[in-house]
Amino acid sequence: MIGGGRIQLNGWxxxxxAVGSAVGALLDPRRADLIAALGETxxxxxxxxxxxxxxxxxxxxxxxxxxxxxFDFIHHPFPGGGRNSSGSLV
Numbered sequence: 013m014i015g016g017g018r019i020q021l022n023g024w025x026x027x028x029x030a031v032g033s034a035v036g037a038l039l040d041p042r043r044a045d046l047i048a049a050l051g052e053t054x055x056x057x058x059x060x061x062x063x064x065x066x067x068x069x070x071x072x073x074x075x076x077x078x079x080x081x082x083f084d085f086i087h088h089p090f091p092g093g094g095r096n097s098s099g100s101l102v
Contacts, residue, residue: 026053 021029033049040046066072 021053029053 029049030053033046037043037046066076
């Protein structure tokens with residue numbers, strides 16, 4: 013798609029795309045386009061639920077407060093290099 017266009021769907025249209033792509037993906041799991049369409053139509057609600065659950069737990073709040081990029085893990089696979097604040101290995 014040129015220009016990265018996006019079409020807004022109403023609730024019924026999203027449900028139809030989700031059901032259709034789910035059935036199609038079950039019938040032919042090689043159809044990556046159907047799996048992507050299913051993720052696009054259902055992913056937002058799942059993501060919002062995960063964020064709400066994270067906000068309710070101490071560990072989740074810490075995770076949400078971190079602003080890490082994937083590049084932060086190239087040299088240090090764990091934040092802090094795998095050590096806690098006293099310098100001991102985690």
